[in-house]
Amino acid sequence: MHLQGRYELDPMVSLRPEPFGALAYHFGTRRLSFLRHPDMVAVVRSLADHSTVESALRACDVAETRWPSFTHALDALERSNMIHEVRDVA
Numbered sequence: 671m672h673l674q675g676r677y678e679l680d681p682m683v684s685l686r687p688e689p690f691g692a693l694a695y696h697f698g699t700r701r702l703s704f705l706r707h708p709d710m711v712a713v714v715r716s717l718a719d720h721s722t723v724e725s726a727l728r729a730c731d732v733a734e735t736r737w738p739s740f741t742h743a744l745d746a747l748e749r750s751n752m753i754h755e756v757r758d759v760a
Contacts, residue, residue, distance in 0.1 A: 671745040676756040678718035683752050694752050
């Protein structure tokens with residue numbers, strides 16, 4: 671996960687809102703992940719709308735001091751195939 675990368679929620683993933691944030695369920699792998707804060711849910715939902723992770727964090731008004739915890743959580747979501755990097759096809 672890098673701030674200048676472009677990511678999106680995997681199309682096989684569904685987010686279910688919860689009071690603490692959301693549950694993410696991957697229908698292909700049958701894995702479940704917890705998004706433990708509404709700000710994280712907002713960032714994950716907006717990833718596809720932005721050209722970089724950094725711009726998604728800024729658009730969701732996440733303070734830069736919180737970015738390390740967000741990139742750590744996004745790393746975990748990428749490792750579990752909940753999100754993936756969008757690569758430009760040349």
